[in-house]
Amino acid sequence: MYYDERLVFASDEQSKYRIPSVIATADGGFLAFCNDRRGTLNDHAGEANVVVAKKDADNTEWSDVKTIASEKAHSLYIGCAVYDAVTNTAFCHFRCKF
Secondary structure (H helix, E strand, O other), rough: OOOOOOOOOOOOOEEEEEEEEEEEOOOOOOOEEEEEEEOOOOOOOOEEEEEEEEOOOOOOOOOOEEEEEEEEEEEEEEEEEEOOOOEEEEEEEEEOOO
16 A cells, blocks of 8 residues: 655635545545635634545546635535445535524
8 A cells, every 4th residue: 555645735825724524436536525714714704615626546646626615604514525436426515504
């Protein structure tokens, strides 16, 4: 087994990443989901996103981070990510708090 450490979600002044969840896919790839609190680490951010990065089995680099859900004036709380090998479907559970 080969182990390689990579920083997938690098916080900066705007993006503050919290609560990562990583799953492996049937083809040997990985999906990493994370909560992006815009401008703050507080639970009640003015804007919150759920983001994902992907690593294919034949690639050593992770993709750019992509937003898959976004909400302004409300908080998005990320849960766990799961992979269904039968349907080849990834799920990332989250909820919006108004």
